[in-house]
Amino acid sequence: MVTPVQPYAARKRYACPGCNGFIEPGEGHLVVVPDDYPDLRRHWHRACWFLEQRRRHGR
Numbered sequence: 001m002v003t004p005v006q007p008y009a010a011r012k013r014y015a016c017p018g019c020n021g022f023i024e025p026g027e028g029h030l031v032v033v034p035d036d037y038p039d040l041r042r043h044w045h046r047a048c049w050f051l052e053q054r055r056r057h058g059r
């Protein structure tokens, strides 16, 4: 499950697993929760998640 986070809702700094960088407070991004592992929430840059999807699905 992927949930967009609006800039105003981003109040903390998060680590992005896609680029090992940080998502700064106030930056819009995505929260990704695996259906099977609801505890494994991850915050991603939009661009990083997009690239990850392409990687997973090949090409």
Ligand SMILES: [Zn+2]
Pocket (backbone or CB within 6 Å): 016, 017, 018, 019, 020, 021, 044, 045, 048
């Ligand atoms: Zn990133």
